[in-house]
Amino acid sequence: MASRSFSRALRSPLTRQLTSSATQRRTLVSASRHARTGLATTLKPTVTASFQQSRGLKQIDFAGVTETVYERDDWPREKLLEYFKNDTLALIGYGSQGHGQGLNLRDNGLNVIIGVRKNGASWKEAQQDGWIPGTNLFDVDEAISKGTIVMNLLSDAAQSETWPAIKPQLTKGKTLYFSHGFSPVFKDLTKVDVPADIDVILVAPKGSGRTVRSLFREGRGINSSFAVFQDVTGKAEEKAIALGVAVGSGYLYKTTFEKEVYSDLYGERGCLMGGIHGMFLAQYEVLRERGHSPSEAFNETVEEATQSLYPLIGANGMDWMYAACSTTARRGAIDWSGRFKDTLKPVFNDLYDSVKAGKETQRSLDFNSQPDYREKYEQEMKEIRELEIWRAGKAVRTLRPENQI
Numbered sequence: 204m205a206s207r208s209f210s211r212a213l214r215s216p217l218t219r220q221l222t223s224s225a226t227q228r229r230t231l232v233s234a235s236r237h238a239r240t241g242l243a244t245t246l247k248p249t250v251t252a253s254f255q256q257s258r259g260l261k262q263i264d265f266a267g268v269t270e271t272v273y274e275r276d277d278w279p280r281e282k283l284l285e286y287f288k289n290d291t292l293a294l295i296g297y298g299s300q301g302h303g304q305g306l307n308l309r310d311n312g313l314n315v316i317i318g319v320r321k322n323g324a325s326w327k328e329a330q331q332d333g334w335i336p337g338t339n340l341f342d343v344d345e346a347i348s349k350g351t352i353v354m355n356l357l358s359d360a361a362q363s364e365t366w367p368a369i370k371p372q373l374t375k376g377k378t379l380y381f382s383h384g385f386s387p388v389f390k391d392l393t394k395v396d397v398p399a400d401i402d403v404i405l406v407a408p409k410g411s412g413r414t415v416r417s418l419f420r421e422g423r424g425i426n427s428s429f430a431v432f433q434d435v436t437g438k439a440e441e442k443a444i445a446l447g448v449a450v451g452s453g454y455l456y457k458t459t460f461e462k463e464v465y466s467d468l469y470g471e472r473g474c475l476m477g478g479i480h481g482m483f484l485a486q487y488e489v490l491r492e493r494g495h496s497p498s499e500a501f502n503e504t505v506e507e508a509t510q511s512l513y514p515l516i517g518a519n520g521m522d523w524m525y526a527a528c529s530t531t532a533r534r535g536a537i538d539w540s541g542r543f544k545d546t547l548k549p550v551f552n553d554l555y556d557s558v559k560a561g562k563e564t565q566r567s568l569d570f571n572s573q574p575d576y577r578e579k580y581e582q583e584m585k586e587i588r589e590l591e592i593w594r595a596g597k598a599v600r601t602l603r604p605e606n607q608i
C-alpha cells in the first residue's frame with residue numbers, strides 16, 4: 204500500500220530519522236495506548252455523544268441512538284463499603300477475570316473470598332497474590348457456603364460441569380453473578396438453570412482481566428456491560444451497577460444477558476480475533492504466492508496495520524485514518540471496502556446464526572470440557588506460532604524503532 208501516513212515512517216529503521224519529531228511520536232504513542240486499552244474510560248464520548256445529566260445515570264446519544272450509561276463517580280468507595288457491609292463476596296474461579304476482579308474488590312476494602320479447587324493451578328496463583336488458605340481462600344464449596352454474593356468466574360465450560368454441585372448451594376437470599384451470559388442464556392446446552400428465588404446479574408468487562416487490574420491500578424476503570432437476568436429483590440440492577448464499580452469498571456453500559464453473549468461470541472469470532480486472523484492469512488498468502496518476500500508481505504499485512512493505522516482508527520475513527528494516508532491509498536481503500544463488506548457480510552450472518560443457534564456454545568463446551576483441552580490448545584498455538592507469517596513477524600518486530608539500540 205502506498206500510504207503516506209506520517210506515522211508509517213516511525214516503524215522503519217531506515218526512515219525513522221525523518222520522523223523523529225516529538226509531536227509525531229507522542230501522537231502515535233497516545234493512539235497506541237488508546238488502542239491497547241480498548242474501551243478504557245479515558246475515551247470520552249466524541250462529538251456524537253452528548254451528556255444530558257451530570258451524575259450517575261446518563262442518557263448518551265450514540266450516533267442518534269440514546270443509551271443508558273452509568274459511571275463510577277456515583278459509587279465512591281465509602282458508599283460501596285456501606286452498600287456491601289453485610290455481604291461476603293464469594294468469587295469462584297481465579298483465571299484472568301478472577302484475578303483482576305478479585306484483587307480490585309480486595310483493594311476496594313470489600314469482604315471478598317476466593318473459591319478454587321485445591322489441586323489446580325489457580326490455588327497456587329491465588330496464594331501468590333496474597334490470598335490466605337482458611338482466611339480468604341477456600342475450596343469452591345466452602346467459599347460458596349460462606350458467600351452471600353456468588354461470583355461465578357469459572358471457565359464457561361467449568362460453570363456447566365460444576366453446576367450440579369453448585370446449584371443446591373444457591374439458597375434464597377443469595378445473589379448469583381456472572382461475567383458472561385453464556386451459562387444461563389444457553390441453559391438447554393449448559394444445564395445452568397438458575398434457582399427461581401435469587402437475583403442473577405452480570406458485569407462483563409470489555410477486556411481481559413489483566414486490563415481490569417492494570418487500569419484499576421492506574422486509577423482508571425475499564426468499560427463494562429451489565430445486565431439483570433432475574434430480579435427477585437427489586438435491587439438486582441442497583442447491585443449489578445455497584446458490583447460493576449467495585450470490580451473496577453469506569454462506565455457501565457446496560458444490556459441483556461442474551462445481547463451480551465450473542466455480541467461477545469460473535470465479535471471474538473469475527474473482527475476481534477478470528478476474522479482478522481483469517482484476513483491477515485489470506486492477504487499474506489496471496490502476496491507470497493505472487494513472489495513477495497516474507498518481510499514485505501508481513502509489513503504490508505500486519506506491521507503497518509497494528510503499528511500505524513489501527514491505532515489511528517482507535518484514536519479518532521476511520522475517516523481520520525484515511526485522512527492520514529495518501530490520496531492514492533485513500534482512493535483504493537474506499538473503493539475496495541464495499542467489495543470486502545459485500546463478500547464478508549454473508550459470512551458474518553452465518554456466524555451470527557451459528558452463535559444464536561447455540562452451535563458455538565456447544566462447540567466450546569465439547570472442546571473445553573475435555574481433560575486435555577490445555578494440551579490441545581497448546582498444539583494449536585504452536586501451529587499458529589510456526590506459520591511463516593508469524594515467524595516473519597517475529598523478525599520484523601526486532602526492527603521496530605523501540606527495539607533498536
Ligand SMILES: NC(=O)c1ccc[n+]([C@@H]2O[C@H](COP(=O)([O-])OP(=O)(O)OC[C@H]3O[C@@H](n4cnc5c(N)ncnc54)[C@H](OP(=O)(O)O)[C@@H]3O)[C@@H](O)[C@H]2O)c1
Pocket residue numbers: 295296297298299300301319320322323324325326355356357358359361364365382383385407408409410411412
Ligand atoms: N478472559 C477474559 O478476557 C474475559 C472477559 C470478559 C468475561 N469473561 C468471562 O469471565 C469468566 C471467567 O473467565 P476467565 O477467562 O477469567 O477464566 P478461565 O481461564 O476461562 O477459567 C479459569 C478458572 O476456571 C477454573 N476451572 C476450570 N475447569 C474447572 C473445573 N472443572 N472445576 C473447577 N474449576 C475449574 C480454573 O481453575 P484451575 O486453575 O484449578 O484449573 C480457573 O480458576 C467466563 O465466564 C468468561 O467468559 C472473560
